[in-house]
Structure formats: structure tokens, C-alpha cells
Amino acid sequence: MKSHNTDKLHSVEKVSVTPLGKSSASGAAVSGSGMDRKVATKTSPVKKIIWPLVVILALVVLYWFFKQPTGKALLIDPERIATSTVAAGTFEDFIPVRGRITPAKTVYLDAVEGGRVERVFVEDGSTLQAGNLIVELSNASLQLSVLGNEARVAEQLNNMRSIELNLEQNRLQHKRNLVDIRYQIKLLTRQLTREQALVATGAVSQSAFDDTRDTLAWYQSRLALTLESQKSDTKMQEEQLIFLKDTTKRLEGNLAISRQNLDNMNVKSPVNGTLSGFNIEVGQSIGKGERLGQIDTPNDYKVTAYIDEFYLGRVDIGQSAKYQDYDLVVSKIYPHVQNGQFEVDFKFVAQQPSDIRRGQSIQTKLTLGDASQALLIPNGAFYQDTGGNWLFVVTQDGKQAVKRNVRLGRRNSRFIEVIEGLDEGEQVITSPYTSYQDMTVLKLN
Numbered sequence: 001m002k003s004h005n006t007d008k009l010h011s012v013e014k015v016s017v018t019p020l021g022k023s024s025a026s027g028a029a030v031s032g033s034g035m036d037r038k039v040a041t042k043t044s045p046v047k048k049i050i051w052p053l054v055v056i057l058a059l060v061v062l063y064w065f066f067k068q069p070t071g072k073a074l075l076i077d078p079e080r081i082a083t084s085t086v087a088a089g090t091f092e093d094f095i096p097v098r099g100r101i102t103p104a105k106t107v108y109l110d111a112v113e114g115g116r117v118e119r120v121f122v123e124d125g126s127t128l129q130a131g132n133l134i135v136e137l138s139n140a141s142l143q144l145s146v147l148g149n150e151a152r153v154a155e156q157l158n159n160m161r162s163i164e165l166n167l168e169q170n171r172l173q174h175k176r177n178l179v180d181i182r183y184q185i186k187l188l189t190r191q192l193t194r195e196q197a198l199v200a201t202g203a204v205s206q207s208a209f210d211d212t213r214d215t216l217a218w219y220q221s222r223l224a225l226t227l228e229s230q231k232s233d234t235k236m237q238e239e240q241l242i243f244l245k246d247t248t249k250r251l252e253g254n255l256a257i258s259r260q261n262l263d264n265m266n267v268k269s270p271v272n273g274t275l276s277g278f279n280i281e282v283g284q285s286i287g288k289g290e291r292l293g294q295i296d297t298p299n300d301y302k303v304t305a306y307i308d309e310f311y312l313g314r315v316d317i318g319q320s321a322k323y324q325d326y327d328l329v330v331s332k333i334y335p336h337v338q339n340g341q342f343e344v345d346f347k348f349v350a351q352q353p354s355d356i357r358r359g360q361s362i363q364t365k366l367t368l369g370d371a372s373q374a375l376l377i378p379n380g381a382f383y384q385d386t387g388g389n390w391l392f393v394v395t396q397d398g399k400q401a402v403k404r405n406v407r408l409g410r411r412n413s414r415f416i417e418v419i420e421g422l423d424e425g426e427q428v429i430t431s432p433y434t435s436y437q438d439m440t441v442l443k444l445n
Contacts, residue, residue: 093369099305103296115139188216375418380430394427
């Protein structure tokens, strides 16, 4: 049985396959090469789908990997932050300013000289007229000093009067000498004329004539010398008199100041107004320069406010402000910055409210510029932490917030102007950044 099957197998292998329509010319057996044919490989449909998906998935992974921001990341609870939307709107360039009502004009009462309180004539809050006596002080040392100063001034004035008298006597003595000399010259001139005629007749000797001529020449020389001395003395006397008069004025001025200081022991109201800050009791000792109180102009007020130093370069004298329906303007700016704020005074333009009182706090609205269209984000606590240089921007999927550099402009109490770095509709975190200033990414649960 086995051999029979083998013979069949061998007989099959010897069968030749000829092309269609052709036969072997010799009828002999053909080589087995006629049985070779190309077999096409069939690809599975599943493999055609898997490989493109693998490639796409790899590209997505690479893209996601390289698009991830570098830096520190922090996982936070979204309920602990506040987000806002970047929106287009009208930006009103103003800031709210809380001010305090103060008197428009204030005159301070300071003790020119210290002393003991003898009498008090008014009470705190009194309405005063200029010249009203407020308090009387006494100072024994000042009184003795003034008396001594008066004595010294009087002595000095007496000395100057003596000097002036001596100068006047000297001037008069020069005039007397000149009168005598001119009189002698006149007599000698007549005598010399007579003797000259008599010398020729021998009635007068030549010696007597020469003596008269020499005497006349002596008086003439003395006259020239006296005139020169008088001119020099007159010039010196005029200069000395001018100096003495100036000195006298100064001494009299010093005496007047001393008397005025003594008179200032009676403190009087210099202007009309309301007395405040006055708390003086009889017997109290007041030091020199110590403040006794102040007088405020009645029913005339200004608004004093402190503004953040961020706006120091944007606030100028004359800028307008608003309180209810009353207009104000910036009247004075104090450039000194203290605790991050500078002081500004506002004055009412036309009229002031009738119901305001000194020390009252009011809310004003200071206009810094004209309103304009801009991208806006709500003013939040983040600005204090970033200075407006960067923000955390929420991604579109809302799963994280990425740090982004931005440029912000003007701001008011409600909004901040966006100059560049943000697009309308984006979400930003506006709550404080204190806990994650060093982070780059915030992952939101």
C-alpha cells in the first residue's frame, strides 16, 4: 500500500504543464520550472489602521511635551482664587480719594516768650475778633531784662547826644576862629595901606611897615590852614553823625523789640476766627515757642487727602475733583512721601457744602485724564505683588494657569487698562499672588 502511493506521487511530479494552446513538439517531459509563479502577500486591514494611529499619537505626545511650560508648578484649589475675564470697555481715568475737612486758613498761636499763666480770658471754641485778649502771661526775668536793656539804651543814647554836642561845639569854634582871623586880616590890610604911604615921608619906619606886612601874611596863612582844617573836620563830622544816627536807630529798634516782647506776654487774637486746640489753665508754665492753640477761619474749609505715591507724577495743581455735586481743584501738593503716600490739598471752586464740619471725612473723585476705549481687567490685589508686569493666565481647558508677561497702563478703583500681552475673552487670576510669586504654572483641580 505504501509503495503504491509513492508511485502515484512520482507519476504526478513528472506531469508537465504546457502553456495554453501549445503542446510539446517532442512529446517528451518538460522541466519543473514551468510550475513557478509569483505569490502576492496580503496585508491585514487592522495593520493599515494601527500604524498611522501610532505615528499620530507619538507626534501628539511630543507636541504636548514641548509645549509644557518650564519652571515651578503648584497645585492649588480653584475655589481659593479669583479669576476675571479680559473685556473691552470704556476706561474712566480717575481715582477715589478719601480726604479730611480742614480749615482753609489757620493761624497758630505760639508763645513768643515763656512765662506763667496769670489770667485766661476765653475758652476753647470761642469766636474771636482781631485784638481780643486771650491769655495773660508773666515773666519776671523778661521784665528785668527789658528794664536793663532800656537803661543801657538810654545810656548809649546819652553818650551819642554828648558826642553830637561836642561835634557841634567844635564846628562853632571853627566858625569863631574864622571870623576872628578874617577880622584881623581886614584890619592889617588897611593898616598896611596907610603905613605904605607914610614910609615914604618917614612918618612910619620901614621896620614897623615890615612887621605889619608879616603879621598880615601870618593871618592869611592861618586863614588857609583854618579853612582846610574846617573842611576836613566837617567831612569827618558828617560821616560820624551818619554813623551815630544809624546806631541810634538800631538801639531804638532793639528797645522797641524788647518792649514788644514784654507786650506779647498778653496774647491777643491776630485775626477773626474760631479758637481751637486751646487748653491753658491759670498757673501753668508755658515755655518759649510753645503752642497755645490755633485760630481757624470760620466757615471756610479745604480738603486734605493722602494719595498713593504711584500717582505722584500724574497729579498736578489745578486738576479737577468732585464731591457729590461740588467741584474742587488741587490747590497744593506736598512732594514729601511718607509711608508710600503724599499729601494733597483741594479747595472748593464755587461754593462749599453747608453741612460739612472740621475733621469730617469725605470721598472725592480725582480725575486724572479723559475717558477712552481699551481692554480692561478688574483691579485686584495681584497688582501689589506683580507691579502690573505679569499675570497668571488660565488656559482654554481651564486646568492650569500659566505665568505671562504683560504691560498694563492706567488704573482706577475698578479697572486696569491692558496695553499688551492679553486678548479679549482670556481669563486671568486677579486674587493675591503672595503664596506663589515664584511659580510658573498653577495647576487647577
